Every structure is written in C-alpha cells, then in structure tokens.
Amino acid sequence: MQESLLFGSRATTALLLIVGAILLLSLRYVFLQVFSHDEFTTRSISNRVRIVPVAPNRGLIYDRRGRPVAENLPAYRLELVAEKVEDLEATILALGRIIDLPEDAIEKFQKNRSRHRVFDSVPLKFNLSEAEVARFAVDRHNFAGVEIVPYLARHYPYGELLTHVLGYVGRLDENDLRRVDAGNYRGTTHIGKVGIERYYEDRLHGNSGIEKIETNAQGRVLSVLERQDPAHGDDLILSLDVQVQQAAWDALGDRAGAVVAMDPNDGSVLAMVSKPSFDANLFVHGISGENYRAILNAPNRPLFNRALLGGYEPGSTLKPFIGLAGLELEVITPDKQVFSSGNYYMPGGSRPFRDWKKGGHGWVNIYGALEQSVNTYFYRLAYEMGIDAMHDYLAQFGFGDRTGLDLLGENRGVLPSRQWKRGQFGLPWYPGETVIAGIGQGFNVTTPVQLATALSALANGGSRYSPRLLFASKRMGDEQAQRVEARLAQQIPIRDSANWAIVQEGMRRVVHGERGTARAIQPESAYQIAGKSGTAQVVAQVEGSEYVESQTAMHLRHHALFIAYAPFSNPGIVVAIVVEHGGGGSSQAGPVARAVIDAWLSQELEP
Amino acid sequence: MRRIVPGWVKWPQMDFPLLVSLLLLIGFGLVVLYSASGQDMSVVYRQGTRLGVGLVAMLVLSQVPPHILRLWTPYLFALGMALLLATWFFGVGRSTSRWLDLGPFRFQPSEIMKLAVPMMVAWYLHPRRLPPDLLSTLTCFAILLAPAVLIARQPDLGTALLVAVSGCFTLFLAGLPWRVILGSAGLAAAAAPALWYLMHEYQRNRVRTFLDPESDPLGSGWNIIQSKIAVGSGGVLGKGWLNGTQSNLEFIPERHTDFILAVLSEEFGLLGVLLLFALYLFIASRGLYIAGMARSTYARLLAGSLSLTFFVYVLVNGGMVSGMLPVVGVPLPLISYGGTSIVTLLAGFGILMSIYGHRNFIR
Structure with a gap:
C-alpha cells in the first residue's frame, strides 16, 4: 500500500504540473488573441491584401x-x-x-x-x-x-x-x-x-x-x-497635317534640312520636318546598343532636330524685316532709290561689300531691292539705321529669343546688338558688322521655327503668335475636344500699314515679279505666293575669293533658305525652309516651299 | 455469442466519460480538418478511415486484460527495436528514413515505441521494489534511451524526445527520488551545448528561428510568424468556420497537419482553444484517475505514463503553434491529419480503458 500512496502523490504532483502548464499555455493564447489581437489582425490583412497600381x-x-x-x-x-x-x-x-x-x-x-x-x-x-x-x-x-x-x-x-x-x-x-x-x-x-x-x-x-x-x-x-x-x-x-508633313518630307528628298509650316492666323504648326530622321519605334522597347550607335554615327546627325535647334544664318530672308524696319523707323521712304554698282563702301571706308550679281543691279527702290535681293540697298539701309535700332525692331518679330513652341530645348538664335556683343565677347561693335547684318549675315542666327513665326507676323500685319503644335485635347469621357487658344506673344505696333503692304508686295514680286529671284516656283493656279530666298554661309567668304558652288566641298557649301506665305491676298500658310549645303535659296529651297504650300492649299481650297 | 470469445473478455469494457470526451475531440477535429484541408472532403474521409481503424484498435485492446498485455510487453518491445533497426537499412521517405514500406501502406516503427517504451519500463519495474534503486533506474534509462537514440538518428528528434519522456514519466510515477530527477535535469541542461553539436543543421535552424523568427521572415521564420498571425488575428471569437484567411489562403504551412491548431485558433478564437484545452485536460486527468484506480504496478505506471505523454503532445504542439517552443514535428493529438500516430494514440486509450475495465480484477 505504501507503493500505492507513493504513486498517488506522484500522480497528484503530475496533475498539478499539467494543470499549471496548460494554464501557462492558455495565457499565451490569451496574450496572442486578446492583447495582440489588433496587431495580428493588421498583419493578417496586409498579408493577403495587396494594393496594386493600375497604370x-x-x-x-x-x-x-x-x-x-x-x-x-x-x-x-x-x-x-x-x-x-x-x-x-x-x-x-x-x-x-x-x-x-x-x-x-x-x-x-x-x-x-x-x-x-x-x-x-x-x-x-x-x-x-x-x-x-x-x-x-x-x-x-x-x-x-x-x-x-x-x-x-x-x-x-x-x-x-x-x-x-x-x-x-x-x-x-x-x-x-x-x-x-x-x-x-x-x-x-x-x-x-x-x-x-x-x-x-x-x-x-x-x-x-x-x-x-x-x-x-x-x-x-x-x-x-x-x-x-x-x-x-x-x-x-x-495642328499638324500629316499630308503637308509628307509633302515637305518628300520635297526635301534625301537632303538634310528642315521645313516649318504655320498658319499665320493663329500660330498653329502645320508641318515640322527635320531631315534626316529616325524611327521612333526603335526607342519604345529599349533600343539596342547596335541600333543606337548606327543612328548616332549616321551622317548628318539624325537625332538633331533642325527645325527647333538648328541655328542658321538667315541671310537674305532677313531683308523683308529690315526693309520694314527702315520704312517704319523712317530711315527710308518707299520712293528712295539706291544705286547698286556691285560693290558698296561705307562712307570713308575702303573695304567693298558685294552684291550677289557682278556689276550690280543699277537703281532700285525698296520693291526692286526685295524682288532682286539687292545687297547694296540693305547694306546702306542698315548702316543708316544702326545696329541697335535694327535689333530693337527685329526683336518684336521674335528673333533672338525662344518662340514659345510647345517643345523643349528650343534654340534662342542670335539677334546681335552692341550690348549683346559686349556681353558675349567683351568687344566693341564695328560699323562693318552693322553693314553685313543688313543682309542677315555676321552674327545673326535664326532657327526655321523663328523664321516661320516672324514671317507669320509680317504676313498677318503685326500679330506674332507663339507657334503651337497642340491644336486641341480631349479628356477621358468628354464628347468634344477642347480647342487650344492661340497665344499672342506680341502685337507689333504699326506706324503706317502702307509700309507693311510695301514689304509684302516686294515679297510677292520675288515670286511673281519680272526679275524675281524665285520666279521658277510661280504657281499657275489662282493664288499668289510671297517669298524670299536666302543663303547661309557655312564658311565666311575669304576676302577677294570667289564662291563657286561646284568647286566647293559638300559640307562647306552654303545652306539654301526660303521663306514664303500664300495666298498673298489672304495668307493661310507660312513656310520656312532650310536645305543644308543646298547652295542657292531660290532654286533649292524654293520648290520645297511650293510643294508644301500646294499640299496645304489644295486641301484648304477644297469645298 | 460469448463462447466464441476467450473467457477473460468482459463485454463491453468501456470507460464512458473517456469515450465520450474522445469522440467529442475527434468530432471537433474533423470539423477543423475540413476547413484546414481547403474543404477537401477526401482528406476528411481518409482521416475518418484512420480514426475508424484506431477506434477498432482501441476497442480490441480495451478487452485485453492488463496482465495479458504485460506478458506481451517484452515481445512488443523487441519487435519495435527490430523494426527500428530495419528502418536503419530499408527506410523510405523524403530526406528522413522514418518509414517502412509494407506494401499497401507505409508504417512508422517509432510509433510502436510510443507504447512499447512505457510498457517495457513498467514491465521492468512491476516485480521490483519501489521506489526503484540505482540499478533499476539505470536499467530503465537504458530501456528508454536505446530506441530514443535510434529514432533520433532517423532523424526525428520530436518523436525521440517524446518516447524518452514517456519512459521518464513511468520512472517518475514509480517514485524516482526527487534528487535523482533534479540531478538528471541539471545534467541535461549542462549537456545542452553538446546536444547543439549533435543536431542536424535543419534542427539548429529551427532553434535559431525559434529564438528570433523575424530574422528570416520568408524563410525558416515563416512558419512561426504566419502561425502567430493566424492565432492572434483569430481573437476571442474567431473569424468563423471556413473563414480563416490565413489558412484558406495557404499562409499557414502544414495547416492540416502540425499547424492545425493555428487554423482552429483563427477560426474558433480563444473560446475554441480553451474548449479544446479543457477537453484535453479532462482526458489526461481522467487517465490519471484511471491509473490511480489500477490494482497492479504495471497497469498503474502504464496508465499514468500514457496519460501524461498524451498531454505533453498537446503542450508541445500548443507551444509550437503559438511560438513558445521551437518547431518540432509533434502533431496535435487526434486532430492533426496523419497516419500512424492516430492509431497509436487510440490504441493507448484502449489500454487505459482495459485498465479501467479490469480495475477490480486482481490477477
């Protein structure tokens, strides 16, 4: 019986131990399920519920x-x-x-x-x-x-x-x-x-x-x-029209260059081409190193957007604006005649500034000066006007500043002045620099977008709009697209609207005049084109040397420029064209302008 | 009818309180299993089949008088040892060799030892004077350590410890002097660092994870963390049957086997857990009560040891699921889905019932 008693005491001890143990374990569950319940509930939810963004x-x-x-x-x-x-x-x-x-x-x-x-x-x-x-x-x-x-x-x-x-x-x-x-x-x-x-x-x-x-x-x-x-x-x-864009693209052919076409009535961009280009689809899925190097090393830099970033000497395309400045600032009168002998000398100067035509053009007024692009006329005008007056007037057309087009990285270009030169080089201004500025050479740098914007203001009579690529936008769920308002960057003050008409007429004669430099692009149809050609020197001409295009290496040849608007009576499109190393503005860039204008007007004039 | 069964059978030999509480437990277990298996009825059927086999084993064993069992004991122990040695050579199973492939079903010989070890220790102590002297104590230790070492080598540390513990309980109930108990406990504690070197790497990881589960939340800490989240988010009333997100979305690993208590805690809350613990406590204490009623030393020691070992399962599993103990492969008795352990456990209760049924029977 002693054995049984011993067992009894041991069994009782064991019972007490297991009751104690289960109580302890229960307390653990109480701790988890009562006191830590909130924490674990949160963790259980975050365990199973995931918040996923939906693109x-x-x-x-x-x-x-x-x-x-x-x-x-x-x-x-x-x-x-x-x-x-x-x-x-x-x-x-x-x-x-x-x-x-x-x-x-x-x-x-x-x-x-x-x-x-x-x-x-x-x-x-x-x-x-x-x-x-x-x-x-x-x-x-x-x-x-x-x-x-x-x-x-x-x-x-x-x-x-x-x-x-x-x-x-x-x-x-x-x-x-x-x-x-x-x-x-x-x-x-x-x-x-x-x-x-x-x-x-x-x-x-x-x-x-x-x-x-x-x-x-x-x-x-x-x-x-x-x-x-x-x-x-x-x-x-x-605002872009693919058909016009395609026409510009085709007209440039395999030449490097840029075309910008705008509606002068609101600044909307109708075409903007820069050649060469590349297929954007290659970049969407991550371009391979090989393809990227191919684009990077291709001739004429396809990645470079010439229309927006390309800085070109405006050359003679600046003449209509300088002519207008002369008239409005009363430096010249419409009747003023200037004799072109082939060489212009500053008063007291000995260095000749040339006309593009050997022997000169004879007596010309502003109309003839524009029609035949007479350098002497504008040398003299510039000299008399002075560089600062020229700068201030041309600045109103947006030269030397960003146009405000809705793309990033626009080139400002250069519209020179005494102050600009001092700031840039710390050098004084020389009168000879004023003279060549009169034909858009020297320090002048413009972009095709700037040229088109400026010409729009000239064509529409003084309203400079910021060029816009965005025409309208449509929010999700909206029935109607929301038109984008045209943005007037500057209303250029008009002293005498006749002055504007004179310059416009001069530009018309460039295409339609008897001696117009761009007679070749005259349309047979009902509308008339006003235009102006230009040549941008790639390398400044060495004193006394003769530029013979056929004898000049391709990459040193001049750029051909052309600006135009049409119809003359009621402007609906403005174009600015650069053909790199194209040589003559009228012969190389002119036909491109014509093709673009035709592509737009043929649609616009359709019933 | 009576003539076709041996004369010593008293039909039926049942302890109804024990039987009813076992059936309640099993019923509750099947309900939880249905949810824990992802509402897979076939899992429930298979578990039901095993329970059926176990209940039959229980019924049969409840009719075998304790003194007959005592006579069989050495043979059962020898068979168990032989099978354990056989797994050494012919074992199958993923990465561990616990299983013997016996044609239609696979069989874990270590399960036999869960019964055979306490039986063998009780058998050895039965004719001797109690409390046991030093020689008997050492012999008993030898009896319990031999299979434990073999099982530990499989490697199945959890079962090895439980087998050893069942032998120790027998010794404890036999009146092993306290100084010996405390002395051995001290020795074991001192030997713990040595044990670290004997452990397999996966076992060490389990201990490391236990000490700091957040150190590797997606790796070895995952089980403990997800299990605790399941338990804690269950709250007092639970999320409701079949509504446990941790279990239904498979965040709880081994949710229908070793971690089924986490599912129960999540869906039935603290109330469910306490009800379950109460059932287990009732069953274990009923077992101790039966041990106290027993007439022979063998029956007494065996009944007591089986009841205590059964309860240790609950404590270890409950501690593991709630992050109090390291993860050891110990199932929740009679509820976890799993083969041989259910049959062994129910067989053990058959022995208890037999002891109860033959309490007035003096050999």
Missing part, C-alpha cells in the same frame, strides 16, 4: 484631320517577381534560351529591380514576339515567378516622318522619376522622353488607379476586392 492608358495623338499618329497597340511583356524566383541568375539564363534577352535588357531589369520591393513584378523584356510568347507558354511550369503580362505598347504608325515632332516614349528610369510624381508612376513602365510625348507628358499619362487584390501565400491573385479606375491620359490633337 492609366496613355492618351492617343492625332493630326488635325484625325489621323492617329501615336497609338497604343496590344503587346506582351515578360515580368518577374524576384521573391518568387528561386535562383534569379539561373532563371534569367534559362529564359535566355527561349526568349531573346539582350545584355542591356538584363542590365536595365537589375537596375529597375532595386527600386521595387521583392514581391513586385518587374518587367524584364517588352514586346515579345508571338513565337516567344508561345515558347514561354510551353515551358511556363519551369518558371515560377515569371509571367507574361499583356499591355499596351506605344506605336508610331508614321515612323520617322513625325519623330522630331512627336518624340517618343521610353522605359521609365531614375532620372524620369525625379521630375514626376513617383507615386503616380508606380504602375507605369514608359514615359515621354522627347518631343510632344515629353512636353505633354502630364496630360498624356493620366492618373494611376488602384486595385486592392486578395492574394494567397504564393502571391497568386484570388480576387479583386476594390478597384479605383485610373484616369486615362488626354487624347491630343495636333
């Missing part, structure tokens, strides 16, 4: 006739969730066997990965081919954490034709994120890098939406709990 669809871009020029096409991309991939290196290697994965794509992915959390899906390759999609589908079970995601890829149906206007979108990178609201771009993969795509990025992009999704432990989406739709980007309608 908005990028706004489409149309030309003024409703032709889509930037569209979104369905495509597939390869995405990877680092957390779900067991061996990243090996997986990428294995993927490389069924999908073409260039080095730079992998590099970009690795860089991109660092700004994402481990459970975020990060794109590895865009725009998979159908064959790649199919091959992956077959092998899919071998690639946990890798998925093919459908998306909308930007596509530019006109390829290189519109690249210098539209620009392109490219992969979002660190630099881009510094200038946008990063939160709004969490689901976005592409961003406007240059051109319209860049300038109107905030409107094209729209606002990101949010999806609250329920996932299981493997991260697989089970259901969408809540969705806040994204606000898609605005559709943009450009």
